[in-house]
Amino acid sequence: MKGNNMKIYIFDNSEALFERLSSFYIKEIKSNPSLKLGLATGGTPVPLYAKLVADHKLNGTSYQNVKTFNLDEYIGINENHEQSYRTFMNSNLFNHIDIKMSNTNIPRGNTKDNYEEIRIYNKILEENVIDIQLLGIGTNGHIGFNEPDSQFDSKTRIVSLSKETRYSNERFFKSIDEVPTHAITMGIGSIMNAKKIILVATGNNKASIIKKMIEENITKNVPASILQTHDDVVIYLDKEAASLLSVK
Numbered sequence: 001m002k003g004n005n006m007k008i009y010i011f012d013n014s015e016a017l018f019e020r021l022s023s024f025y026i027k028e029i030k031s032n033p034s035l036k037l038g039l040a041t042g043g044t045p046v047p048l049y050a051k052l053v054a055d056h057k058l059n060g061t062s063y064q065n066v067k068t069f070n071l072d073e074y075i076g077i078n079e080n081h082e083q084s085y086r087t088f089m090n091s092n093l094f095n096h097i098d099i100k101m102s103n104t105n106i107p108r109g110n111t112k113d114n115y116e117e118i119r120i121y122n123k124i125l126e127e128n129v130i131d132i133q134l135l136g137i138g139t140n141g142h143i144g145f146n147e148p149d150s151q152f153d154s155k156t157r158i159v160s161l162s163k164e165t166r167y168s169n170e171r172f173f174k175s176i177d178e179v180p181t182h183a184i185t186m187g188i189g190s191i192m193n194a195k196k197i198i199l200v201a202t203g204n205n206k207a208s209i210i211k212k213m214i215e216e217n218i219t220k221n222v223p224a225s226i227l228q229t230h231d232d233v234v235i236y237l238d239k240e241a242a243s244l245l246s247v248k
């Protein structure tokens with residue numbers, strides 16, 4: 001089996017998965033109050049953020065000195081658009097905890113000069129080593145918005161979104177025509193710089209790409225397959241997402 005470096009946790013259901021994952025995050029934040037967190041959007045991490053918010057309200061776990069770095073943002077929509085990743089992060093997490101907004105970093109997709117924004121985000125990532133990078137995975141194996149064929153040493157850049165990605169994200173918009181065609185994304189090289197990487201996948205529709213990522217060859221066709229070479233990767237799966245793996 002490939003993926004020898006990967007630790008793989010399989011849970012009976014997503015509730016158990018997010019209970020364990022949120023406990024892990026809460027423990028890490030308490031033991032290092034200046035933690036640098038790489039964060040992700042998409043449907044998958046929503047229950048994690050909800051549990052972190054609930055814990056903050058109940059137990060006061062503090063994010064005063066935590067810094068966050070998001071993977072990506074759509075190009076061409078305003079920060080306050082209801083489907084921007086800035087809006088997503090504010091409404092799912094940042095608005096409900098005591099983090100300083102100035103400590104939250106998300107590339108901006110609506111500046112006048114995208115190349116300047118790329119330069120700024122790459123500089124931020126050069127100056128900050130991410131302690132724990134959270135990832136979801138696209139059904140085509142993308143991480144962040146690094147679509148198939150992305151270079152494994154890529155940095156922040158503007159990418160075109162594949163048809164598959166745009167159709168998969170159509171559920172968040174009124175129609176396919178409203179789904180942006182481009183995004184700004186942290187590159188795979190920067191993702192791989194994180195000290196620890198946690199990838200989460202839930203549901204049957206992720207089963208086939210999870211098998212490819214873990215058990216098949218490393219290939220640019222499956223960007224997430226490069227995670228096989230990182231020395232601290234933990235994969236959290238529910239039973240459905242793990243259902244095609246040969247080792248249970």
Ligand SMILES: N[C@@H]1[C@@H](O)[C@H](O)[C@@H](COP(=O)(O)O)O[C@@H]1O
Pocket residue numbers: 040041042043044045071072135136137138139143144145165169
């Ligand atoms: N750019 C994001 C990714 O960071 C995310 O991991 C992926 C899966 O999304 P979901 O969790 O909704 O399946 O697609 C989005 O397009």
